[in-house]
Amino acid sequence: MAKKNSKSTLENTSEELVKWVVKGMQEKKAQTISILDLRGVPNAFTDFFVICSGSSDTQIDAIADSVDEEVWKGMQINPHVVEGKANREWILMDYYDVVVHVFHKEKREFFKLEDLWGDAVFTNIPD
Numbered sequence: 001m002a003k004k005n006s007k008s009t010l011e012n013t014s015e016e017l018v019k020w021v022v023k024g025m026q027e028k029k030a031q032t033i034s035i036l037d038l039r040g041v042p043n044a045f046t047d048f049f050v051i052c053s054g055s056s057d058t059q060i061d062a063i064a065d066s067v068d069e070e071v072w073k074g075m076q077i078n079p080h081v082v083e084g085k086a087n088r089e090w091i092l093m094d095y096y097d098v099v100v101h102v103f104h105k106e107k108r109e110f111f112k113l114e115d116l117w118g119d120a121v122f123t124n125i126p127d
Contacts, residue, residue, distance in 0.1 A: 014047040014097035020074040021050045021100050022125055024067035030054060033125035034114060041119045047097040051113060053105045057088040063102045064091040071095070
């Protein structure tokens with residue numbers, strides 16, 4: 001029996017996790033969903049960023065809850081850390097290999113994470 005390549009298995013796991021995150025975002029009509037593949041970026045601390053925008057505090061909270069629910073249903077994984085639920089302007093969910101950013105539209109434009117990680121491979125998901 002061939003031995004599994006653990007790195008390949010981990011990469012597949014992070015790619016699968018990204019799919020569940022995007023599904024959760026789409027369930028609540030998140031806007032401008034972007035996947036940043038950071039695996040080829042030197043010194044990156046995670047495999048992927050998944051970033052989206054919402055238009056209200058309520059929607060941002062609902063998107064984060066939906067991501068949490070879909071990831072749990074699909075993979076039985078809880079985020080290691082969730083930050084920003086109290087102010088609902090930028091909710092960060094850390095799944096180690098995938099970091100999720102749910103922004104209020106204006107905050108996303110202000111912080112411009114995509115510009116900071118310009119070496120990443122970008123995939124934009126149509127609304």
